[in-house]
Amino acid sequence: MACTASRIRRRCTTVAAVSATVLALVAASVPAPEPLGVGDRLFPGLGNPGYDVRAYDISFRYDGTPDRPLPARTRIDARVTARHLDRFHLDFAGGTVRGVRVNGLPAQHRRAGEDLVVTPGIPVRRHMPLRIDIRHTSPTEGVEHGAWVRTKDGLVMAAQPDAAHRAFPANDHPSDKARFTFRLTAPRGVTAVAGGTLVGRNPAGGGRITWTYRLARPMATELAQVSFGRSAVLRREGPHGLPVRDVVPRGQREQLEPWLARTPAQMAWLEQRLGRYPFENYGVLAAEAPLGFALETQTLSLFGRRFLTSPTYPSWYKQSVMVHELAHQWFGNSVTPRRWSDLWLSEGHATWYEWHYGAERGGFPVARRLRAAYRHSDAWRERYGPPAAPRVPAQGERPKVFSPVVYDGSALVLYALRQRIGEADFARLQRAWTARHRDGNATTADFIALAGEVSGQDLTGFLRAWLYGKKTPPMPGHPDWRSAPGGKSG
Structure with missing residues (x-):
């Protein structure tokens, strides 16, 4: 039987009506949602159970005005891990949702705290594909602790620790790494940049260009980088021909x-x-903004331009901070903490290499910094908690995840471990750690186990005392070192 245009229209109308009816019945039968999380002790509202994200495909459209919300589209390819999902949660706060589709069909959505709760027209079951398509806006100002930072000539992204979901819908927890593609549309004359490799640059009509970037390796959401600005892109070669941008x-x-x-x-x-080096390329993004921090966004570390060019900071210090963020590409980006309490694994190692590189270029001797850290260690533990168990904030407060005990105090733990197992085993441990857990997540327990495996010693009690103890243990080889709550002894 021939299919006429009128029959096609009637069929489409019927499908839409049935979908709307199904959505209404499902919504009526499911209790009102509450925010979920994956049980992170520092950020209990982050992350969502029931699915595993495999890939994000995120589009932003920038019109040259950085204080306007960006029209955006986020497509998520995930795998269902729960037995079935009548509805599921995404982390998303601040933006306006224009519409949601799940596996090609319209889906209902509503807010629950900082969650976007989606009810698909047809529930999805374990091992089924879960393809989510969300049209939304990405707010660039007026959002507390937002991901976008305004620069003199545009925008950059700084999403750590918990701001990615204020720019795009996501499973915003480091335990769910995924591959990313960014499609960035901007007026001619504006350079659009993201982490990874530029794989397309195409006219988009109206004097606009769409730049497409793809990251070759999985990434945690907090490490995403997107920049719009009147920027120059400089290229050079790194070791063994690695592209540096x-x-x-x-x-x-x-x-x-x-x-x-x-x-x-x-x-x-x-x-x-x-x-x-664990990724496809690397580079520095120097933003024309008074950031007050540097950030190890994957393959493209973010710095304030003034930090790098200002004569206020000595040369050795600027170089050591550059190495700190570069070291994060191994510790934090390639090997990502599974929980935020495991952050010491990233910041302690980055600080360790920062100190050594700086000392080789005229900075403070490492021994001096270690002894100073030991002197203050008890005071830091009292105020912030031990390195691997940061203090849980009071209700309504933000976690102080980036504290001195996570930086200097954790580098001190690494020194204590080196003192215990020796320089040769410590060096082997560093390489084994970054190789074994490349592109994945790892925990403090994983580190303790690998340290024991590499050294042939049972280090459980030793490292647990250093990582979880309220008091700083004696430093091997330095019986004269002292620490005190006030940080003045020693």
Whole structure:
């Protein structure tokens, strides 16, 4: 029988009506949602059970006005891990949701705290594909602790620790890493940049260009980087021909070049200690904004331009901070903490290499920094909790995840371990850790187990005392070192 246009229209109308009826019946039969999480002790509202994200495909459209919300679209490819999902949660706060589709069909959605709760027209079951398509906005200002940072000429993203879901819907917890594609549309004259590799640059009509970037390795949501600005992209080679791409304000190329030119040597220095760089490329994003921090966004570390060019900071210090963020590409980005309480694994190692690199270039001797950290360690533990068990905040307070005990106090733990097992086993442990857990998640228990395996010693009691103890244990080889709650002894 021939299919006429009128029959097609009637069929489409019937399908839409049935879908709407099903959605209404499902919504009526399911209790009102409450925010969920995956049980993180520091961020209990982050993450969502029932599915595993495999890939994100995220589009942002920037019109050259950084204080306007960005029209956006987030497509998520996931695998259902629960027996069945009548509804599921995504972390998303601040933006306006225009519409949601699940596996090609319209889906209902509503808010529950900082969760977007989606009710598909047809429930999904274990091992079924879960393809979510969300049209939304991404707010660029007026959002407390938002992911977007305004620069002099546009926007950059700084999503750590818990702000990615204020820019796009996600399973915003480091335990659910996924592959990312970014499609960035901007007016001609604006450079759109994201982590990973540029795989497409196409006209989008109306004098706009769409830039498409793809990350080759899985990434935690908090490590995403997107930038819009009047930027220059500089290219050079790193070790064994690795592409190095730097993104800088167009008028600052000459001032920044002496610092950017140091990256290949810094990469070679770290590779000697940790093995091959774990990603497809690397670079520095120098933002024209008073950031007050640097951030290890995956493959493209974020710095404030003034930090790199200002004469206020000594050369050795700026170089050591660059190495800190570069070391995170191994510790934190490639090997990602499974829980936020495991953050010491990232910050302690990055601080360790920061100190050693800085000392080799005229900075403070490592021994001096270690002894100072030991002197203050008890005070830090009292205020912030021990390195692997940061203090849980009171209700209504934000967790203080980036505290001195997670940086200097955790580097001190690594020194104590090296004192216990020796330099050779410690060096083997560093390489084994970054190789065994590459592209994955790891915990403090994993580190303790691997340290014992590499050294042939049972280090459980030793490391648990250093990582979870309220008081700082005696430092092997330094019986004269002292610590006190006030941090003044020693």
